[in-house]
Amino acid sequence: MKLRFIWPGKTKDERLRSLIEEYVKRLSHFTRCEVVEVKESRTRDAAALNKESQRLLEASSDSTLLVLLDLNGRDWSSQQLAGQVRKWENDSVKEVAVVIGGPEGLSPEMQSRANVRWRLSRLTLTHEMARVLVVEQLYRAYAINRGLPYQK
Numbered sequence: 601m602k603l604r605f606i607w608p609g610k611t612k613d614e615r616l617r618s619l620i621e622e623y624v625k626r627l628s629h630f631t632r633c634e635v636v637e638v639k640e641s642r643t644r645d646a647a648a649l650n651k652e653s654q655r656l657l658e659a660s661s662d663s664t665l666l667v668l669l670d671l672n673g674r675d676w677s678s679q680q681l682a683g684q685v686r687k688w689e690n691d692s693v694k695e696v697a698v699v700i701g702g703p704e705g706l707s708p709e710m711q712s713r714a715n716v717r718w719r720l721s722r723l724t725l726t727h728e729m730a731r732v733l734v735v736e737q738l739y740r741a742y743a744i745n746r747g748l749p750y751q752k
Contacts, residue, residue, distance in 0.1 A: 601631055601632075601688060601689050601693055601694065601695065601696060602631065602632040602633065602634075602694065602695045602696070603627065603631055603632070603633040603634075603695075603696055603697075603698065603738060604633070604634055604635075604636060604659070604660060604664070604695060604696070604697040604698070605624075605633070605634070605635045605636065605697075605698050605700075605731070605734065605735060606635075606636045606638065606656055606659045606660065606697055606698070606699045606700070607635075607636075607637060607638070607656075607699070607700040607701075607702075607727070607731060608637070608638050608639070608640040608641065608652050608655070608656065608701070608702040609637060609638075609639075609640030609702070610637050611637075611728050611731060612728065613728055616728045616729065616731065616732050619732045619735075619736070620635065620731055620732055620735050623732070623735040623736050623738075623739045624735055626739050627735065627738060627739045627742065630742040630746065631742070636659045638652070638655040638656055638658075638659055639652075639655055640652065640702060641702065641704075644703070644704050648704075649702075649704050649705070649706075649707055650707045650709070652701075652702055652704075652707075653701070653706050653707035653709065653710040654707070654709075654710075656699055656701070656706070656710060657709070657710055657713060659697070660695070660697040660699075661695070663694065663695070664694075664695045664696070664697045665688065665693050665695065665696045665697070665715045665716070666697050666699060666713055666714050666715050666716070667696060667697065667698045667699065667714070667715065667716040667717075667718055668699050668701070668706065668710070668711065668714040668716070668717050668718070669698070669699065669700045669701070669717075669718055669719070669720060669730060669734065670711075670714070670717035670718065670719060671719055672717065672719065673716075673717030673718045673719040674716070674717060674718055674719060675719050675722075676718065678737065678740050678741065678744060679744060681737060681738070681740075681741045682740075682741040682742075682744035682745050684716075684741075685738070685741045685742065685745060686745055698718075698734055698738070699714075700727060700730055700731060700734065702727065703727065720733050720734065720737070721733075
């Protein structure tokens with residue numbers, strides 16, 4: 601299974617970017633993974649939101665299982681996320697794309713394309729911090745599934 605992390609814009613904070621790179625490197629021991637940063641919209645109107653969402657959607661294929669970060673998504677404990685990853689692997693899912701939208705969210709078309717909606721927390725997080733947490737939590741899920749001590 602391949603993991604693809606898709607979001608608009610580059611991670612500007614070098615410390616957070618470094619953490620993302622570290623967890624992607626760790627994840628790559630378990631599965632193929634990549635980060636795709638699409639062009640970020642500069643304006644905050646409906647047309648810009650639709651364009652940005654379209655770029656996010658185009659970064660994955662039609663056969664990709666699309667997981668959107670969403671305030672109204674499922675809450676998973678680390679153990680439950682590990683179980684979800686196991687299920688995707690057992691179901692022979694070839695690619696999972698985890699999409700984090702921009703500050704204005706995602707277009708209705710993008711939302712309707714989602715296979716899964718995932719809420720990281722009820723707390724408000726910066727988009728850059730959410731990126732780190734998503735990658736770290738998926739690394740943790742793999743560590744749990746492999747029985748590694750990182751999980752504890």
